[in-house]
Amino acid sequence: MRNGExxxxxxxxxxxxxxxxxxxxxxxxxxxxxxxxxxGEYLVATTDMLHRSTDFPVQxxxxxxxxxxxxxSLSDIAAMAAEPLFLLRSVGLDDPxxxxxxxxxxxxxxxxxxxxxxxxxxxxxxxxxxVSSAVGTVPPExxxxxxxxxxxxxxxxxxxxxxxxxxxxxxxxxxxYLLEPSPRIREGVYLGTIGATSMMDMSDGLALSLxxxxxxxxxxxxxxxxxxxxxxxxSGEEYPLFTLHGGGDYELVATxxxxxxxxxxxxxxxxxxxxxxxxVLADGKELEKKGYEHHWTG
Amino acid sequence: MRNGExxxxxxxxxxxxxxxxxxxxxxxxxxxxxxxxxxGEYLVATTDMLHRSTDFPVQxxxxxxxxxxxxxSLSDIAAMAAEPLFLLRSVGLDDPxxxxxxxxxxxxxxxxxxxxxxxxxxxxxxxxxxVSSAVGTVPPExxxxxxxxxxxxxxxxxxxxxxxxxxxxxxxxxxxYLLEPSPRIREGVYLGTIGATSMMDMSDGLALSLxxxxxxxxxxxxxxxxxxxxxxxxSGEEYPLFTLHGGGDYELVATxxxxxxxxxxxxxxxxxxxxxxxxVLADGKELEKKGYEHHWTG
Numbered sequence: 090m091r092n093g094e095x096x097x098x099x100x101x102x103x104x105x106x107x108x109x110x111x112x113x114x115x116x117x118x119x120x121x122x123x124x125x126x127x128x129g130e131y132l133v134a135t136t137d138m139l140h141r142s143t144d145f146p147v148q149x150x151x152x153x154x155x156x157x158x159x160x161x162s163l164s165d166i167a168a169m170a171a172e173p174l175f176l177l178r179s180v181g182l183d184d185p186x187x188x189x190x191x192x193x194x195x196x197x198x199x200x201x202x203x204x205x206x207x208x209x210x211x212x213x214x215x216x217x218x219x220v221s222s223a224v225g226t227v228p229p230e231x232x233x234x235x236x237x238x239x240x241x242x243x244x245x246x247x248x249x250x251x252x253x254x255x256x257x258x259x260x261x262x263x264x265x266y267l268l269e270p271s272p273r274i275r276e277g278v279y280l281g282t283i284g285a286t287s288m289m290d291m292s293d294g295l296a297l298s299l300x301x302x303x304x305x306x307x308x309x310x311x312x313x314x315x316x317x318x319x320x321x322x323x324s325g326e327e328y329p330l331f332t333l334h335g336g337g338d339y340e341l342v343a344t345x346x347x348x349x350x351x352x353x354x355x356x357x358x359x360x361x362x363x364x365x366x367x368x369v370l371a372d373g374k375e376l377e378k379k380g381y382e383h384h385w386t387g
Numbered sequence: 388m389r390n391g392e393x394x395x396x397x398x399x400x401x402x403x404x405x406x407x408x409x410x411x412x413x414x415x416x417x418x419x420x421x422x423x424x425x426x427g428e429y430l431v432a433t434t435d436m437l438h439r440s441t442d443f444p445v446q447x448x449x450x451x452x453x454x455x456x457x458x459x460s461l462s463d464i465a466a467m468a469a470e471p472l473f474l475l476r477s478v479g480l481d482d483p484x485x486x487x488x489x490x491x492x493x494x495x496x497x498x499x500x501x502x503x504x505x506x507x508x509x510x511x512x513x514x515x516x517x518v519s520s521a522v523g524t525v526p527p528e529x530x531x532x533x534x535x536x537x538x539x540x541x542x543x544x545x546x547x548x549x550x551x552x553x554x555x556x557x558x559x560x561x562x563x564y565l566l567e568p569s570p571r572i573r574e575g576v577y578l579g580t581i582g583a584t585s586m587m588d589m590s591d592g593l594a595l596s597l598x599x600x601x602x603x604x605x606x607x608x609x610x611x612x613x614x615x616x617x618x619x620x621x622s623g624e625e626y627p628l629f630t631l632h633g634g635g636d637y638e639l640v641a642t643x644x645x646x647x648x649x650x651x652x653x654x655x656x657x658x659x660x661x662x663x664x665x666x667v668l669a670d671g672k673e674l675e676k677k678g679y680e681h682h683w684t685g
Contacts, residue, residue: 105486105509112490113504123505125473127524128426136520138477138510175423179436179518188403192410206411207421211403212436215513220477222434222520226425 119305120234121168121289122225131232132174135165136222141183145217146257146267151187153268154219155194161292162223163202163272164339168290169234170281171227172274173204178221181214191219202274231281235305238287238344244310244361245285245353247276247340249318250295251328254335260322270339276357280343283352288343294336294380299369302342309368312361312376333371336380417603418532419466419587420523429530430472433463434520439481443515444555444565449485451566452517453492459590460521461500461570462637466588467532468579469525470572471502476519479512489517500572529579533603536585536642542608542659543583543651545574545638547616548593549626552633558620568637574655578641581650586641592634592678597667600640607666610659610674631669634678 122133166173256267369376420431554565667674
């Protein structure tokens with residue numbers, strides 16, 4: 090989850106990403122991970138830079154900073170229906186006392202998700218900066234990209250979108266989804282196995298993710314908000330803000346041929362369908378293309 | 388190459404590294420790369436965080452920052468006798484205009500060394516920060532670690548140690564070795580193929596590298612400074628400072644059974660032998676355990 094507003098003041102990220110795409114190839118920047126064929130399988134790889142003022146809520150412990158930063162990258166692995174193999178961690182420290190927690194938290198997150206923290210780099214820095222790079226593997230027939238949805242496919246989400254945003258807004262019962270998100274590795278692998286046609290993680294919220302899938306695949310979506318998993322204890326105008334636009338959940342959104350609906354597991358919910366038109370509709374109206382503006386730095 | 392002095396003011400890096408070793412395993416922090424067995428080969432992986440005030444000389448262009456940061460990680464791949472497969476790049480930007488150069492430079496360095504820049508992450512940052520993560524592959528029988536030297540083995544260096552330090556000190560003819568170092572991929576692969584028993588890169592200078600090899604393998608070294616490749620145009624007290632203690636060269640130092648001396652290529656020089664004692668001797672005297680203190684930030 091990133092604070093889009095703060096960053097946009099300094100950087101036009103979309104323009105910069107186009108710059109990168111022109112240099113390394115547009116295909117390289119389209120998915121949650123890069124895909125590298127090797128020995129009959131695919132390696133998938135991702136890197137994420139997080140830092141204190143932008144990415145770590147004030148209440149986050151160093152252990153949670155370590156866990157969270159690993160989870161962000163492992164979630165990208167999950168989004169490709171891949172399994173993580175290892176993770177590297179570079180840490181720029183403004184306070185040496187943070188190191189033990191940052192490494193231990195990352196190490197736990199890796200182990201819980203079937204991979205290993207294998208190494209890293211340390212440096213002094215004016216602001217605590219944590220970079221994770223994760224590598225996973227996936228058989229070619231299971232790989233899922235952002236592009237591939239077909240009109241008529243179902244739109245599926247894992248978990249309950251909006252929990253992290255609710256946690257950030259002060260709902261204590263949801264705080265752990267904000268601070269210690271679980272990358273959906275098993276869910277990603279399963280969705281790939283049953284034939285998901287496109288997938289990504291929802292780190293910037295459901296709405297922005299659907300627009301990203303539209304941009305990648307060329308097909309739109311029709312969402313029924315009443316089909317969304319219920320975010321208990323939240324109501325009023327916060328409800329759609331959190332569930333449709335809230336970031337930081339690291340749940341997955343995927344598309345699936347309708348005949349595979351019977352294979353979905355508990356915790357996977359059909360919330361809509363893929364449509365021909367290049368538009369994202371929620372309850373018949375165009376869904377606003379925005380993430381929830383979180384302001385944890387005050 | 389890092390500015391050891393500046394960093395030590397803030398961080399006791401050795402103590403911090405021990406902290407990391409206790410958490411992720413001491414074996415994980417001993418070599419230039421982590422080693423991950425997969426599909427009958429080894430993947431090797433490394434990450435490096437560099438930033439402007441500590442790691443980039445003032446005269447460095449953004450293209451050179453991009454190249455240099457990639458070269459640092461690819462050099463770690465070379466030190467394992469591996470070949471690079473891909474590189475990821477996270478950039479924290481204090482100035483968006485730097486991005487094109489940083490990505491293009493990295494992309495060129497990757498291509499020249501047989502791998503690809505496959506993806507990355509962008510963020511705004513108060514100080515330009517560049518993190519490279521590189522992954523390579525090596526057949527198990529060719530892998531070379533820091534541990535493995537046997538008494539009687541020859542000590543071999545590639546290239547001419549000291550050129551980057553000379554470049555930093557103002558010798559213009561050596562500046563390109565400082566700003567655009569070449570990772571010694573082919574040399575590393577070759578040394579592994581002919582049976583090198585231990586290897587690392589010399590980014591912190593020959594002296595510190597020999598002490599690192601001693602710490603990893605338990606055997607010392609006897610070096611003959613007159614056998615070192617000549618650093619032309621430099622003389623007096625600068626000469627040993629650059630050639631024995633100067634950092635930033637990204638040449639390799641390896642040990643090799645004596646019967647393989649005949650296989651060495653041009654540009655590989657025998658400078659001494661591995662000895663039983665846990666000491667590093669240059670011309671019969673204990674070699675000072677220090678890197679050259681570079682002060683490019685004034």
